[in-house]
Amino acid sequence: MIPAGFEYHRPRDLEGVLALLDEHGDDARVMAGGHSLIPMMKLRMADVPHLIDLQAVDGLAGIEIGADEIRLGAMVTQTEIIGHAGLAEAAPILREAALQIADPQVRNMGTVGGNIANGDPGNDMPGLMQCLDARFTLVGSGGVREVAAREFYEAAYMTAREDEEVLTAVTIPRPAGGHAYEKQKRKIGDYATAAAAVQIAKEGRACASAAIAMTNLSDTPVFSEGAGAALVGTAVDAAALAAASEAMLGDIDPTEDNRGPVAFKRHVAGVILRRAIERAWSRA
Amino acid sequence: MKDEVDTREDRVANLKGMGCSRKRVEDARFTQGKGNYVDDIKLDGMLFGDFVRSPYAHARITSIDIEEALKVPGVLAVLTAADLEPLGLHWMPTLAGDKQMVLADGKVLFQGQEVAFVVAEDRYAAADGIEAVVVEYEELPVIVDPFESLKSDVVLREDTVGEDSAPIDGAHGPRKHHNHIFTWEAGDKAPTEEVIANAEVVAEETMYYHRTHPCPLETCGCVASMDKVNGKLTLWGTFQAPHAIRTVVSLISGIEEHNIRVISPDIGGGFGNKVGAYPGYVCSVVASIVTGKPVKWIEDRMDNLMTTAFARDYWMSGKISATPEGKITALRCQVTADHGGFDACADPTKFPAGFMNICTGSYDIPTAYLEVDGVYTNKAPGGVSYRCSFRVTEAVYFIERMIEVLAIELGMDAAELRRINFIKKEQFPYKAALGWEYDSGDYHTAWDKALKAVDYDALRAEQVQRVEDFKAGKTRKLMGIGLSFFTEIVGAGPVKNCDILGLGMFDSCEIRIHPTGSAIARLGTISQGQGHATTFAQILASEIGLPADSITVEEGDTDTAPYGLGTYGSRSTPVAGAATAMAGRKIRAKAQMIAAYLLEVHDDDVEFDVDRFVVKGAPEKFKTMKEIAFAAYNQAIPGIEPGLEAVSYYDPPNMTYPFGAYVCVMDIDVDTGVPDIRRFYALDDCGTRINPMIIEGQVHGGLTEALAVALGQEIAYDNMGNVKTGTLMDFFLPTAWEVPNYETDFTVTPSPHHPIGAKGVGESPHVGGVPCFSNAVQDAFRAFGLRHTNMPHDHWRIWKTANELGLHG
């Protein structure tokens, strides 16, 4: 478990990062918390001749809670999310999800940006961000652009981010209504067998809006428009739950691994989804 | 040191002897990061060696090109089998009487097998060197199933066959097939079969005890340092049996034993993983001889999981017969044992299936028969006793499952079935049908205490209600009550039947009392976390009347410690602990003569009292052990040599047989397969209790490893022989989060033949725990028709059971 040799860079500002990315192209990778990248380098599944550490770069930190939107700097750690009182109030699903990621040591290092940019279908933040309809800010030497979370993921480890771009921040519209992040895993520190992020708003006794995404059930996070739509206008009763579940099962495409075969995963996905919806609805 | 204290109670407390929950003296260094493990050893000019490993499970090697590797900066040498062959070291003997390739000799037999050894200035250069070695393989058919192996034309071990692939007899007798290793039998076949054939009730079941791995936190490794000037080899390593390693190294290398010093420093857990000899040890020694520099080899986690010492992998078929009232009449057990590519099981030589013949368990079964077939496959070698005495975990799992299956067959409560079949207290010493003589036990008392503690009847009533609620659609959770009653067989062992490669399994203790009344004791064992420095000092404190805090315990250095066979199979307390007590008694005998002289009375007129010898009938006249120690060195005593030292080599007359009663209560989410352990009660009887706190710690650890094995921990292979669980992401190592609260309890039934009556406890909880967790899962589904389902009970397998029983609607 020894990585191949690499050059270590520790720039102080974003210009420095972009210059290194432009110079080394494919041979360079940025590192945030390193808790996905370093294991891959050690397994020699990632070959990174130039490693650019983002820890000393200015302007990538901080949590800002605005009236309409929340902004998370890319280098905000999972631990910071868990400990931020304002965030727990404004978007409690972030805390609920972060607490189900890995373990305290990993969360002390792992960042929002790294979790999102990594593109591993097992990461919990991408599905969560799709549920929340977040936007990602990408900065390259050519300029700044925003990409919607729901359009960011193309395939496992393939995202809309260009190699020379850095993800600097995540912007999340302030969520309304009830939430739930439900995750089944084999043990602490495990990626999901199935996980569901649900945010539901209620008007009177009916569901006004519902956003639902699931994790580790396809090669990308699965935002299921159909599942959300199946709930809107209903009292989130058994029939609506069944319809949402059916829609979601049509959108996921799990593969067999050590967690179990496809039939098991599909079944558990349905169960986890229903539990998440029920909990979110009870809080709406 | 404390001042001389007055009351007898104070004096006893001051010793911190047997029965005291003395804090572990080791923990000061471990909790401060001051332990000294093999990888902490750094020597001048030390090199690092690491392996090129086979990506294939079965392949012929057509070429190995090391040229590019030698060009990698920092790489000094690359050893292959061709380099070792002239030294006769390209193969090495295994503990099981087979031999194993040190480096691939023409072919590979399992994924991860050692192919070449790259020696470099540091581990980074070694890793780059490994990448640069080019090996060409020609893939061969892969066999990962032992039953298929016994039918296959493919010869896995060409070195074990003669003409026309006819198998040559092995270390354990004739072989039935070219991939067959041995057949081992115990008990009486014909009578057993006859009883079963004529029985009114027979339960039959086949179960697979999956392959798993001890996975100690510290992986295996060593540092070899050959001093070419004085011809001495020093070998530091993660050895559970340092003295045996010294002898083996001497025998295979030809270096005389006095020129070899083996040191086991602090060891970060062994659990059987560190008993055997590994290619890394041999290659490090050779590399040090070749380069004249110290060479370190340390496995990484994947190396450890994939290549060193798996455990279990037993296919067990059983038949158990009984009267309609539930009295067991006979037991038959047939095992097909998957040993992987080389038979490297760590068992006493005469026991190729370990003590699997303890599989009649805690029950009075008049007739029994056991047959074990060992088989080669394309999996890693090993077959160690992961936190159990040799194959006892398999044996206890087998019988505790057979009891449950028989209870189902009889429509009887499994607790009651156990009770009516237990060996009775008055039957001890009990001669079991498969040959062992159980030393002592009081099973009924332990069982009743356990069932009462958990309010067993109330639990069953709750379970009945739960089943009703489930059927009525009121809950999706089932409740399982796991029972297990185990008898361990530990403390190998009597030299008359237990040896490893001809080395008798005695153990030893050597004590030196210093003039000021403190002492050092050295033993042939080696702690890997068990707390020997704490407990052995307590045994001695009680035996010789000096405070445990004044006694240093040292193990692991073959230049200083007396010869012994090491620590595994819960043998340290039964064997070395006995040696310690016996050596202590020799000290005491001499101290008695000195005391009598000093007190000017006859030897027989003084008696030992806690920390002193007193004149019988005149307790105000005494000499403390401290005073006696000083006199031993500094006073001329007619007829008595100066000094106060003793050594004892102890060959136990029998094994010891700890036992215990465990109950687990579990809720199971039928829809997700997630189990939730609500309660776990563990009663252990390990005979005399030396340190209750350490016992409790051992029980917690053993239960946690039992939980791991029962609920998910496995080394799984795909059909191509690829290891699917080679990292801790997939190999289940429970964390504090997954571990329930354990309630511990005990009874005390001393061993009649052990000097202090102690039996050993380190492995009991694992042995008893695995069936308890497994039985809980299976019991939850009993009301829905489940008879048996194989471990590990991970989420998807539990879900599958529910699914197959139609519980998902």
Ligand SMILES: Cc1cc2nc3c(=O)[nH]c(=O)nc-3n(C[C@H](O)[C@H](O)[C@H](O)COP(=O)(O)OP(=O)(O)OC[C@H]3O[C@@H](n4cnc5c(N)ncnc54)[C@H](O)[C@@H]3O)c2cc1C
């Ligand atoms: C034992 C263990 C268990 C884990 N369990 C979970 C889990 O249950 N759920 C979960 O979601 N995660 C889990 N993780 C992953 C963990 O959350 C990681 O920290 C996270 O996935 C990546 O964050 P990071 O900051 O460490 O990123 P890094 O490892 O530094 O980077 C990951 C990738 O993202 C890229 N990257 C990082 N930052 C940026 C940026 N600002 N702009 C562009 N690209 C960037 C890197 O180049 C790299 O390709 C686990 C990790 C471990 C070690």
